[in-house]
Amino acid sequence: MHLPLNFKQWPHFLWLWLLFVVSFGEIRYILPEEMLRGSVIGNVARDLDLKVTELEARRARVVAEGTNQLCELDTASGNLLISQRIDREELCVQASVCILQYQLLVEEPLQAYSIVLDIVDINDNSPVFTTSEIKIDLVESTVLGRRFPLESAHDPDLGTNSVREYKLSPSNHFALEMSTQINGNTYPELVLKKSLDREAQVEHVLKINGIDGGNPVRSGTAAIQIRVLDANDNVPVFSQRVYKTSVPENSATGTIIATLNATDSDESVYGEITYSFSHLSDKMGGVIEINPLSGVVRLAGVIDYEEASMHELDVQAKDGGGQASHCKLLIDVIDVNDNKPMIEVKSASANLKEDSKPGTMVALINVYDLDTGSSGRVTCTIPDDVPFKLVSEVKNYYMLVTEGILDRELQSEYKITVTATDAGSPSLSSVKVITIVVNDINDNPPTFTQSEYNANILENQPVGTMVMQVKAVDIDNGSNAHILYEISKSEVSSLITINSETGELFTSRLFDYEQSAHFQIKNTGFIAEDMVPMEAPKGYLVTKVVAVDADSGHNAWLSYKVIKATRPNLFMVGLHTGEIRTLRTFMEDDEPKHTIVVSIKDNGPESLSTTATINVMIGDGLPVLNELFEFTDESQSTDNLTLYLVVALTTVSSLLILLISGVFYFKLCRRSYVHRSTTDGLPVFPTTYLPPSFTDLSHCGTLLKDDRFDSFLTTGSWRGDFRFGSSTDTDTLKQRSAAYQKNTLRQASAGRANLKVRGGAAHPCYLIK
Numbered sequence: 001m002h003l004p005l006n007f008k009q010w011p012h013f014l015w016l017w018l019l020f021v022v023s024f025g026e027i028r029y030i031l032p033e034e035m036l037r038g039s040v041i042g043n044v045a046r047d048l049d050l051k052v053t054e055l056e057a058r059r060a061r062v063v064a065e066g067t068n069q070l071c072e073l074d075t076a077s078g079n080l081l082i083s084q085r086i087d088r089e090e091l092c093v094q095a096s097v098c099i100l101q102y103q104l105l106v107e108e109p110l111q112a113y114s115i116v117l118d119i120v121d122i123n124d125n126s127p128v129f130t131t132s133e134i135k136i137d138l139v140e141s142t143v144l145g146r147r148f149p150l151e152s153a154h155d156p157d158l159g160t161n162s163v164r165e166y167k168l169s170p171s172n173h174f175a176l177e178m179s180t181q182i183n184g185n186t187y188p189e190l191v192l193k194k195s196l197d198r199e200a201q202v203e204h205v206l207k208i209n210g211i212d213g214g215n216p217v218r219s220g221t222a223a224i225q226i227r228v229l230d231a232n233d234n235v236p237v238f239s240q241r242v243y244k245t246s247v248p249e250n251s252a253t254g255t256i257i258a259t260l261n262a263t264d265s266d267e268s269v270y271g272e273i274t275y276s277f278s279h280l281s282d283k284m285g286g287v288i289e290i291n292p293l294s295g296v297v298r299l300a301g302v303i304d305y306e307e308a309s310m311h312e313l314d315v316q317a318k319d320g321g322g323q324a325s326h327c328k329l330l331i332d333v334i335d336v337n338d339n340k341p342m343i344e345v346k347s348a349s350a351n352l353k354e355d356s357k358p359g360t361m362v363a364l365i366n367v368y369d370l371d372t373g374s375s376g377r378v379t380c381t382i383p384d385d386v387p388f389k390l391v392s393e394v395k396n397y398y399m400l401v402t403e404g405i406l407d408r409e410l411q412s413e414y415k416i417t418v419t420a421t422d423a424g425s426p427s428l429s430s431v432k433v434i435t436i437v438v439n440d441i442n443d444n445p446p447t448f449t450q451s452e453y454n455a456n457i458l459e460n461q462p463v464g465t466m467v468m469q470v471k472a473v474d475i476d477n478g479s480n481a482h483i484l485y486e487i488s489k490s491e492v493s494s495l496i497t498i499n500s501e502t503g504e505l506f507t508s509r510l511f512d513y514e515q516s517a518h519f520q521i522k523n524t525g526f527i528a529e530d531m532v533p534m535e536a537p538k539g540y541l542v543t544k545v546v547a548v549d550a551d552s553g554h555n556a557w558l559s560y561k562v563i564k565a566t567r568p569n570l571f572m573v574g575l576h577t578g579e580i581r582t583l584r585t586f587m588e589d590d591e592p593k594h595t596i597v598v599s600i601k602d603n604g605p606e607s608l609s610t611t612a613t614i615n616v617m618i619g620d621g622l623p624v625l626n627e628l629f630e631f632t633d634e635s636q637s638t639d640n641l642t643l644y645l646v647v648a649l650t651t652v653s654s655l656l657i658l659l660i661s662g663v664f665y666f667k668l669c670r671r672s673y674v675h676r677s678t679t680d681g682l683p684v685f686p687t688t689y690l691p692p693s694f695t696d697l698s699h700c701g702t703l704l705k706d707d708r709f710d711s712f713l714t715t716g717s718w719r720g721d722f723r724f725g726s727s728t729d730t731d732t733l734k735q736r737s738a739a740y741q742k743n744t745l746r747q748a749s750a751g752r753a754n755l756k757v758r759g760g761a762a763h764p765c766y767l768i769k
Contacts, residue, residue, distance in 0.1 A: 027047050028116040041082065041117070055078060059107045063366070088119045100119065103115065110394075123161040126218035129154075129220055132222055146192045151187075152187045152210075155220075164213035169206050171206055176190060182241055182242055187326075190224070196228050198229070204226040207222070234270070238261065238315075242329075243315075243330065251303065254299060260297065261295055274293065274318055275292050277290060288311070305333045305336070337427070339428070342420075343365060345363055350436065355406075359401050362401060363400040365432075376422065379423075382400070382416055386416060388416060409476070416433065448472045455467050455505075457507065457511060459510075460510055462507075469504045485498050495507070531618075531619045533624050535624050539629060541579055556603070558578075558602055560600055570586075586618055596614045598613075
């Protein structure tokens with residue numbers, strides 16, 4: 001019965017007094033039942049030292065574990081409010097302590113606080129007798145002082161609010177006294193004080209009041225109707241005052257719980273006994289039944305440990321003469337593992353970027369089991385073959401976080417099966433599937449379908465003639481996979497235009513074979529991927545950028561410089577070697593993926609440059625190779641190079657002085673031995689001065705062999721020395737570079753394409769300029 005509360009009638013107990021204790025993340029409030037909806041239980045923000053302004057932003061909320069949500073959090077004020085009616089008798093029956101457990105969850109970062117509500121009983125129920133009329137048949141020969149047990153009044157309230165005393169209406173023949181059972185419970189007994197005379201008075205009608213100890217008091221009334229009969233001087237007697245038994249929960253219907261036995265020495269109708277329950281709640285009415293003739297107690301329905309672990313029942317044995325006696329039946333319900341663990345996802349992120357750092361929270365999971373003991377202990381697991389793990393910092397709560405590196409191109413979606421298993425025998429488990437979609441980031445460069453494209457065009461074709469189409473693909477998704485084409489800036493960039501969307505190449509001017517028979521176009525960009533151990537020390541060699549220049553001499557001297565990096569203080573590149581090394585050891589907060597953009601410039605009067613992009617991934621468990629830990633002192637390399645230049649300059653100067661001296665000598669002393677050209681004004685190299693592979697053709701003044709000599713930076717040197725060779729040795733250079741990379745680092749993959757365009761037929765000879 002829901003009655004309004006009169007707080008002024010609580011002289012010794014302030015119902016709004018909130019006792020809270022914050023220790024180990026727990027806060028406890030003591031409050032009475034039947035508080036009005038919207039009543040303030042307490043200010044959680046103040047009690048937990050939280051800022052009210054952060055509650056909404058951090059998604060603060062109160063969640064229940066297996067119980068109804070009877071309270072709610074007002075994030076605007078930080079108050080914990082009553083959201084539903086709290087009836088202690090409905091929630092905890094007659095348990096001495098009524099505790100409700102809630103969790104206050106706050107995210108970013110995740111924090112969980114335990115909120116315990118201790119519900120205090122109030123006097124909101126009146127004592128009630130099982131029947132409004134108690135009938136007793138007594139023989140007129142009943143001796144004085146005979147005691148007749150009466151049914152107790154039932155009050156669901158506890159403590160002082162339960163039944164405390166009984167009062168009997170005035171009577172000359174009967175008095176009311178209290179008797180105590182073995183278990184300490186008291187019950188009223190009607191005591192005969194004056195002899196009965198059936199002929200004088202056949203019936204006595206009395207009233208009994210059951211009064212509780214609340215303030216104000218509540219009471220219940222029942223009528224006692226006593227019929228005076230002829231002699232029936234024996235009452236039924238139970239073999240035990242208290243019967244104790246136990247039954248496993250979920251036992252089959254019809255299972256015998258106990259057999260009660262009472263005897264009566266009278267004969268005939270006065271010795272016939274019937275059994276019945278004095279008081280049986282509505283819940284137990286469909287669960288337990290008693291045979292009125294045999295006293296056998298059976299299960300009539302499903303008995304559940306989680307609803308009540310113990311039942312105390314009053315049983316009455318009554319003879320045909322109306323005399324009765326009582327006993328107690330105590331039933332212990334044995335818990336079995338009949339509840340599967342519950343899995344509740346309190347918070348989840350359906351989408352996750354593929355560059356998310358390890359430790360990023362994906363979902364917050366709450367697991368619990370309604371069973372007790374080992375059957376209520378739950379463990380939570382996920383498969384081992386996914387880059388995720390479960391972390392538990394709060395009891396019954398697990399965070400699903402990333403553990404490894406995600407790559408959308410390898411797997412774009414994960415279906416994580418979360419399994420919760422209890423420790424019962426046999427164990428029970430539940431599963432829940434959490435779907436995680438990996439969102440794409442632009443971490444893959446476009447790759448040409450061919451590393452080299454060749455095309456032939458006729459000279460004097462009109463401007464806008466299509467030369468060919470190049471094709472590149474990108475394994476990223478959406479806008480990250482959209483490819484635009486461009487031609488790197490060079491002397492030939494004015495000869496060819498490209499459609500940035502389709503990759504089609506067109507002529508932008510007329511071609512003249514006599515001016516240019518062959519040219520090469522490079523598309524911009526270079527990408528490589530390398531892995532480095534997490535335990536790599538300072539100065540560890542990560543990879544080496546190798547660049548070549550088709551020019552020769554000083555114009556082909558290359559220098560390397562880092563122009564952009566994810567972490568500018570983590571990697572360096574050798575000025576002349578192209579070796580990328582670590583500047584310090586890695587730390588836990590370093591990103592797992594790093595992008596380094598290296599600029600390569602030549603030493604020409606108008607310096608030309610290109611860039612190379614290197615992706616470096618930090619991996620756990622990779623071995624640290626000692627042969628890669630040889631930090632090159634770049635300043636020493638620079639000093640060595642300067643020394644070489646000084647020596648070379650001195651040598652060339654000396655040779656120049658000797659040459660000038662020799663020229664004067666030949667002009668003044670031996671003019672007859674000087675070789676002169678017969679051609680007008682054009683110097684011709686004598687055959688003896690030409691390289692062995694060339695022949696002098698005086699009729700056109702050209703070299704027959706169609707070779708161009710290029711200079712290269714060596715790929716296998718660790719000190720940045722130079723090696724010169726013909727362009728026909730490019731394959732040999734690549735093979736040596738690949739062999740070096742195989743022995744030390746994995747080969748960087750190029751993402752560029754070269755286009756060689758040759759006009760017309762082969763020319764018989766080339767002018768030397």
